[in-house]
Amino acid sequence: MNVSDLGEFGLIERLRAALPAVAPDRLVIGIGDDAAVWRRDAGCTIATTDTMVAGVHFLPGAVEWRDIGWKALATNISDIAAMGGMPAFALVTLCLPPETPVDAVDALYTGLRECADDYGVTIAGGDIVSAPVFAITIALIGEAKMSGHREPLLLRRDAARDGDLIAVTGALGGSVGGLRALKEGEPRTGALRRLIERHMRPQPRTDAGRAAIAAGIRCAIDISDGLVQDLGHICSASGVGAELRLDRVPLDADLVATYRDDASMMAAAGGEDYELLLVGAEDAIARASAALPVPLTVVGSIVAGGVRVRVLDAEGHDVPMMTSGWDHLQGHGSP
Amino acid sequence: MNVSDLGEFGLIERLRAALPAVAPDRLVIGIGDDAAVWRRDAGCTIATTDTMVAGVHFLPGAVEWRDIGWKALATNISDIAAMGGMPAFALVTLCLPPETPVDAVDALYTGLRECADDYGVTIAGGDIVSAPVFAITIALIGEAKMSGHREPLLLRRDAARDGDLIAVTGALGGSVGGLRALKEGEPRTGALRRLIERHMRPQPRTDAGRAAIAAGIRCAIDISDGLVQDLGHICSASGVGAELRLDRVPLDADLVATYRDDASMMAAAGGEDYELLLVGAEDAIARASAALPVPLTVVGSIVAGGVRVRVLDAEGHDVPMMTSGWDHLQGHGSP
Numbered sequence: 142m143n144v145s146d147l148g149e150f151g152l153i154e155r156l157r158a159a160l161p162a163v164a165p166d167r168l169v170i171g172i173g174d175d176a177a178v179w180r181r182d183a184g185c186t187i188a189t190t191d192t193m194v195a196g197v198h199f200l201p202g203a204v205e206w207r208d209i210g211w212k213a214l215a216t217n218i219s220d221i222a223a224m225g226g227m228p229a230f231a232l233v234t235l236c237l238p239p240e241t242p243v244d245a246v247d248a249l250y251t252g253l254r255e256c257a258d259d260y261g262v263t264i265a266g267g268d269i270v271s272a273p274v275f276a277i278t279i280a281l282i283g284e285a286k287m288s289g290h291r292e293p294l295l296l297r298r299d300a301a302r303d304g305d306l307i308a309v310t311g312a313l314g315g316s317v318g319g320l321r322a323l324k325e326g327e328p329r330t331g332a333l334r335r336l337i338e339r340h341m342r343p344q345p346r347t348d349a350g351r352a353a354i355a356a357g358i359r360c361a362i363d364i365s366d367g368l369v370q371d372l373g374h375i376c377s378a379s380g381v382g383a384e385l386r387l388d389r390v391p392l393d394a395d396l397v398a399t400y401r402d403d404a405s406m407m408a409a410a411g412g413e414d415y416e417l418l419l420v421g422a423e424d425a426i427a428r429a430s431a432a433l434p435v436p437l438t439v440v441g442s443i444v445a446g447g448v449r450v451r452v453l454d455a456e457g458h459d460v461p462m463m464t465s466g467w468d469h470l471q472g473h474g475s476p
Numbered sequence: 477m478n479v480s481d482l483g484e485f486g487l488i489e490r491l492r493a494a495l496p497a498v499a500p501d502r503l504v505i506g507i508g509d510d511a512a513v514w515r516r517d518a519g520c521t522i523a524t525t526d527t528m529v530a531g532v533h534f535l536p537g538a539v540e541w542r543d544i545g546w547k548a549l550a551t552n553i554s555d556i557a558a559m560g561g562m563p564a565f566a567l568v569t570l571c572l573p574p575e576t577p578v579d580a581v582d583a584l585y586t587g588l589r590e591c592a593d594d595y596g597v598t599i600a601g602g603d604i605v606s607a608p609v610f611a612i613t614i615a616l617i618g619e620a621k622m623s624g625h626r627e628p629l630l631l632r633r634d635a636a637r638d639g640d641l642i643a644v645t646g647a648l649g650g651s652v653g654g655l656r657a658l659k660e661g662e663p664r665t666g667a668l669r670r671l672i673e674r675h676m677r678p679q680p681r682t683d684a685g686r687a688a689i690a691a692g693i694r695c696a697i698d699i700s701d702g703l704v705q706d707l708g709h710i711c712s713a714s715g716v717g718a719e720l721r722l723d724r725v726p727l728d729a730d731l732v733a734t735y736r737d738d739a740s741m742m743a744a745a746g747g748e749d750y751e752l753l754l755v756g757a758e759d760a761i762a763r764a765s766a767a768l769p770v771p772l773t774v775v776g777s778i779v780a781g782g783v784r785v786r787v788l789d790a791e792g793h794d795v796p797m798m799t800s801g802w803d804h805l806q807g808h809g810s811p
Binding site for chain 2: 175178180181191223295378
């Protein structure tokens with residue numbers, strides 16, 4: 142059975158039935174009306190959207206639909222985490238070729254639900270349209286905490302200052318290692334399987350984002366385009382430079398075991414790890430390190446004098462980067 | 477110049493520069509961070525999303541990019557209007573083939589801005605991705621008013637009751653008339669041009685939605701799939717039936733002038749007029765009719781005894797419908 146057999150309204154009804162029956166108190170109207178409605182307190186709303194297109198953001202046939210569902214939501218949650226907020230409600234848009242098997246959509250929604258359940262997200266609505274290529278777009282709405290003075294407590298890109306330290310949560314490069322394993326089509330056992338899981342089922346750092354806020358950090362970005370490029374976004378927004386010590390970048394253990402020679406460069410440029418890059422004064426980074434639920438590693442510092450990311454080795458020499466991260470319209474860049 | 481020459485970040489910067497420079501007081505963070513952030517009062521949030529795919533929802537080459545930008549936002553605003561709310565912030569996702577001319581994206585954004593300005597919407601963020609086919613997805617967040625008892629004041633699909641009257645704003649069929657004119661490729665003068673404009677630049681009824689709320693109406697839907705099918709959605713959600721008098725459906729004057737023999741059927745089944753279908757007690761409909769900024773026409777009534785839409789002629793005889801509206805995965809249905 143494919144989705145054109147069910148039709149738009151049949152498919153919506155099927156997906157609605159698969160969602161948890163008990164809506165949270167705050168949801169006034171969920172799927173099935175012109176729009177979703179929920180109650181809110183005074184404060185700050187955070188909203189983000191992210192899309193995955195078949196053949197562009199994942200390799201159809203090489204990955205599980207269930208994992209695509211997880212990842213589509215997780216990348217959005219990561220954006221909310223990178224603001225220091227908590228996710229709440231999601232709108233899910235599916236662009237479906239008419240011949241898409243209903244089983245694929247069911248599996249996609251299973252992964253979506255798993256991620257929604259893990260992170261306390263309610264799927265409140267969406268849209269289903271026919272299209273020549275599969276794509277999933279999620280809009281995610283969340284909330285920021287407010288200070289005692291009713292100011293929003295946020296992690297921004299434009300708050301890096303000269304002398305700040307740069308730190309990253311967890312270990313990097315696992316995701317791009319998984320992508321390489323998928324492309325090379327190697328047997329999926331042990332380390333390779335774990336790398337692919339890191340690529341397809343990222344674990345956004347909402348807890349770390351909130352802990353960073355509590356520790357007094359006000360500048361962050363999630364690592365989606367790649368450490369060097371995402372650090373560049375912070376530098377551009379803040380009008381500062383950065384020095385990144387390549388030898389200090391924490392490396393995914395399975396990446397090192399699998400692609401030893403390239404591990405360091407892959408971790409610095411690869412992207413899609415969805416760890417947090419935090420920037421703050423030394424004492425705030427120290428407090429965050431003690432409080433965070435994941436390891437936090439200092440990898441460099443912010444410097445004055447020009448918007449530029451210098452990548453340095455252990456001796457302080459510049460390291461030429463092979464790629465500078467991912468541009469979604471141009472593909473990978475060059476040095 | 478096409479979008480792959482500019483790249484993702486170049487294009488984002490270009491689009492951001494084209495947006496109004498002065499952000500509203502409530503917007504804390506707009507385009508350029510991981511997510512958008514705005515301040516809110518306590519109350520109710522309304523959120524909806526709607527997608528247009530090239531070749532599915534519009535005919536590339538036959539329509540203006542500027543009009544596609546308008547329509548993509550207007551269809552979302554209509555969903556908020558159909559809840560009785562007011563739109564506020566939009567996230568815009570563009571799926572772009574790399575060879576898309578930058579001029580096309582500029583024109584698209586011009587139309588988007590025109591619609592945003594007319595309806596007080598702030599474009600707060602979005603996503604741009606590469607894809608084999610053009611698509612635009614907008615997520616729109618708005619607000620509902622609250623009653624004195626802190627209950628949200630909404631127009632819902634599930635609030636129709638036996639004996640209620642069914643009324644529609646404005647005139648119907650102009651949009652499907654425009655679609656037919658586009659498909660038949662006729663010279664675009666006079667009535668035909670106005671029909672095409674009705675198809676491509678719908679005017680969502682936010683004012684009418686709010687006036688309906690003030691008049692005590694609590695049930696509505698916007699006419700996107702077609703009058704008969706959208707009335708069916710209300711019947712399904714409310715567990716009631718409906719009798720629709722085909723002879724009372726207000727017809728677009730240019731539709732009658734152009735497609736006289738089919739006008740009535742086209743207006744009842746066509747869709748995409750983005751007028752409001754209101755359902756309420758006779759006195760509430762009368763109050764709304766006096767207060768609404770557009771003509772309101774009673775076209776039928778809600779009846780008990782089975783979820784079913786009967787379409788009747790002036791003598792009360794059943795009229796067989798040729799189509800029952802638009803299903804986005806199956807195409808047009810049959811009787």
